[in-house]
Amino acid sequence: MLEGLGIAPVEEQVYVALVTRAATDARELADRTGLPEPDVERALSELELKGLVTAHPGQRRGLRAAPPDISLNLMALQRMDDVRKAQLAIAQLAQSYHGDGLPGGTTESIEVVEGSAAIAERYSQIQRATRKEIRTLAGGPVVAVPATANTAQREALRAGVRYRVVYDRATLDLESQDTPLLLEEWAALGEEMRVAVDVPLKMVISDGRLALVIPRELPPGDPTALVLRTRPLLDALRWIFDRIWESALPVPAALALASGGPLTADDRHLLSLLLAGYTDQAIATQQGVSLRTVQRRVRRLLALAGAQSRLQLGWQAARRNWI
Numbered sequence: 001m002l003e004g005l006g007i008a009p010v011e012e013q014v015y016v017a018l019v020t021r022a023a024t025d026a027r028e029l030a031d032r033t034g035l036p037e038p039d040v041e042r043a044l045s046e047l048e049l050k051g052l053v054t055a056h057p058g059q060r061r062g063l064r065a066a067p068p069d070i071s072l073n074l075m076a077l078q079r080m081d082d083v084r085k086a087q088l089a090i091a092q093l094a095q096s097y098h099g100d101g102l103p104g105g106t107t108e109s110i111e112v113v114e115g116s117a118a119i120a121e122r123y124s125q126i127q128r129a130t131r132k133e134i135r136t137l138a139g140g141p142v143v144a145v146p147a148t149a150n151t152a153q154r155e156a157l158r159a160g161v162r163y164r165v166v167y168d169r170a171t172l173d174l175e176s177q178d179t180p181l182l183l184e185e186w187a188a189l190g191e192e193m194r195v196a197v198d199v200p201l202k203m204v205i206s207d208g209r210l211a212l213v214i215p216r217e218l219p220p221g222d223p224t225a226l227v228l229r230t231r232p233l234l235d236a237l238r239w240i241f242d243r244i245w246e247s248a249l250p251v252p253a254a255l256a257l258a259s260g261g262p263l264t265a266d267d268r269h270l271l272s273l274l275l276a277g278y279t280d281q282a283i284a285t286q287q288g289v290s291l292r293t294v295q296r297r298v299r300r301l302l303a304l305a306g307a308q309s310r311l312q313l314g315w316q317a318a319r320r321n322w323i
Helices: 009-020 026-033 037-049 068-099 116-129 151-158 178-189 231-247 251-259 265-275 280-287 291-305 310-319
Strands: 053-055 063-065 110-114 133-138 162-168 192-196 201-206 210-215 224-228
Touching: 009 026, 009 037, 009 063, 009 310, 026 037, 037 053, 068 231, 068 310, 110 116, 116 151, 116 201, 116 210, 116 224, 133 231, 151 162, 151 178, 162 231, 178 192, 192 231, 201 231, 210 231, 224 231, 265 280, 265 291, 265 310, 280 291, 291 310
Parallel strands: 133 162, 162 192
Antiparallel strands: 053 063, 110 224, 133 201, 201 210, 210 224
């Protein structure tokens, strides 16, 4: 899914079709994608403004996609740069705060929590006080509460609190027999989970009203956490979470990728049709199966590739020599 890069779903569908094969005009793309021609024309205009499509009127196959490994990577790098700038701003604010020598380590909007036991207790309190949603970045090693001992999360999930968690790939042992069982338990309780590379910090945002933040790199001695309530900082932290969440892979896809075998001949044929721009309905008609069967097989391919969209599936398929 490329919405995190500012590309709308219809634009993505048109771009995917052009990545697989150039086109002569919007009418041809409308036939290939099943989209209304006016929607295709608007998508082409937007893609051209973003530098993702080049148009050469009058030429056969005059509509061409810009190379995804260059153009999309540049867009992704810009978003990553924005995240790093936000991280730097947070670090500078934290440094300024600690340098002020405020008595007792607390103010009305910032609370300092020192030591693993105190952090574990505060984390538990925050979870039990949450009414709607917890958003978590699980970066770096365990500091206060192992996942197996997080009873407050189990209680909150059973009470209907929504949990969205991004785990750091480096600290999530997908080869361990215990990890899939624990993840299955959280998923059964309702946790929505994804995996990202190099999650920058530990963070818990409760209902958008406060955040518990622990730096990834901790100095020697007892760990320190900050509980933040100021609106600008919360807005920045929510923005960081949303960007990482959008780019992360679902955990079931990561587990499937770790255990999945090679593609069958039917898988490869389906993949070739998808990359040629065929719709699910067109594939179902050609192969004489139901639309639901095609969609189930597509979901399996996405899981095996660790992809969130069909465009990502194409890249992963090329990288893994599936095509």
